[in-house]
Amino acid sequence: MKKIDISSSINGIKLSSCIMNASGVLCCTEKELSEILMSSSGAVVTKSCTMVPRKGNLEPRYFEWNIGSINSMGLPNLGIDFYLNFLDRKKPKKPFFLSISGLSIEENYQLISKANISPNINAIELNLSCPNLVEKKNQVSLGYDFEKIYDFLKNIFKFYNKPLGVKLPPYFEDFHFEKMALILNQFPICFVTCINSLPNGLFVDTNKETTVLHPKKGFGGIGGRVIKPFSLANIRKFYVSLRKDISIIGCGGICYGKDIFEHILCGASAVQVGTQFFKEGIRVFDRLKNEFISILKEKNYSSIEEFKGKLNVI
Numbered sequence: 001m002k003k004i005d006i007s008s009s010i011n012g013i014k015l016s017s018c019i020m021n022a023s024g025v026l027c028c029t030e031k032e033l034s035e036i037l038m039s040s041s042g043a044v045v046t047k048s049c050t051m052v053p054r055k056g057n058l059e060p061r062y063f064e065w066n067i068g069s070i071n072s073m074g075l076p077n078l079g080i081d082f083y084l085n086f087l088d089r090k091k092p093k094k095p096f097f098l099s100i101s102g103l104s105i106e107e108n109y110q111l112i113s114k115a116n117i118s119p120n121i122n123a124i125e126l127n128l129s130c131p132n133l134v135e136k137k138n139q140v141s142l143g144y145d146f147e148k149i150y151d152f153l154k155n156i157f158k159f160y161n162k163p164l165g166v167k168l169p170p171y172f173e174d175f176h177f178e179k180m181a182l183i184l185n186q187f188p189i190c191f192v193t194c195i196n197s198l199p200n201g202l203f204v205d206t207n208k209e210t211t212v213l214h215p216k217k218g219f220g221g222i223g224g225r226v227i228k229p230f231s232l233a234n235i236r237k238f239y240v241s242l243r244k245d246i247s248i249i250g251c252g253g254i255c256y257g258k259d260i261f262e263h264i265l266c267g268a269s270a271v272q273v274g275t276q277f278f279k280e281g282i283r284v285f286d287r288l289k290n291e292f293i294s295i296l297k298e299k300n301y302s303s304i305e306e307f308k309g310k311l312n313v314i
């Protein structure tokens with residue numbers, strides 16, 4: 001019987017499984033992170049952290065329905081020191097990605113400087129795309145501010161010398177994909193994660209005639225099954241336009257093994273699971289792994305390299 005290998009490499013960072021958690025979902029506390037460490041997920045990604053702990057936005061701030069989720073969490077997290085300390089104590093046997101999301105460019109420099117001197121981090125996932133910060137009221141999220149992002153990355157790579165990936169918001173226009181790829185291709189970026197939640201969705205409770213979320217007048221980031229076509233499009237566009245040494249981590253709408261297959265076929269080297277992890281809990285990683293392996297068996301593939309990026313266009 002052919003052995004099926006679902007290991008992967010993110011620009012040299014080895015994962016025993018290409019399936020991992022998405023930042024922000026059940027990866028905030030000691031208990032949650034420990035559970036992911038013990039699970040079959042191929043890596044651990046932390047909740048996006050800030051310099052000091054944050055409680056986040058008022059509740060209700062998360063809601064899910066059959067095909068999606070909406071959230072406006074406002075980055076509740078335990079502060080960067082907690083995550084660095086967790087890492088130093090646990091010395092994980094799987095790659096550990098520290099997600100950071102400063103509330104300002106200045107705070108991002110501080111966070112990156114701190115992470116730079118931590119010996120055990122495999123990579124930073126720099127969140128350029130949090131759609132839910134109430135502080136940012138009249139500000140565009142960094143991921144949509146192409147001028148700022150260029151200067152920001154230029155300054156980061158003057159002092160930062162570890163692997164750095166960026167978590168991008170969804171783009172919709174060809175012009176934006178091209179512009180972003182042109183910027184990223186100029187820097188020693190390790191990976192991009194596509195995509196963060198789709199910003200500014202609105203879900204209505206018909207009976208009560210209200211929004212389901214309290215913060216930001218009910219507007220929030222959309223995740224889950226409903227966003228998969230957008231994540232696939234973003235993966236594909238960046239797969240064809242980024243330097244080949246920049247790996248892509250697919251995120252958005254993964255519910256079944258089939259979704260993982262599609263992300264990788266479009267060009268992802270690994271995938272992250274958010275909303276479905278929230279719905280199903282830690283068992284999701286075993287289920288997805290089994291379903292994904294079954295698909296590879298049916299298709300007679302023995303590793304992800306055999307079909308990664310090989311989407312046929314008719």
Ligand SMILES: Cc1cc2nc3c(=O)[nH]c(=O)nc-3n(C[C@H](O)[C@H](O)[C@H](O)COP(=O)(O)O)c2cc1C
Nearest residue numbers: 022023024048195196197223224252253273274275
């Ligand atoms: C409750 C919740 C909290 C999230 N928090 C973060 C976060 O802290 N940092 C981040 O980069 N993305 C965050 N996200 C976005 C997810 O990581 C992911 O990009 C998005 O939900 C799409 O994946 P999905 O369709 O599997 O949910 C959050 C998503 C949810 C549902």
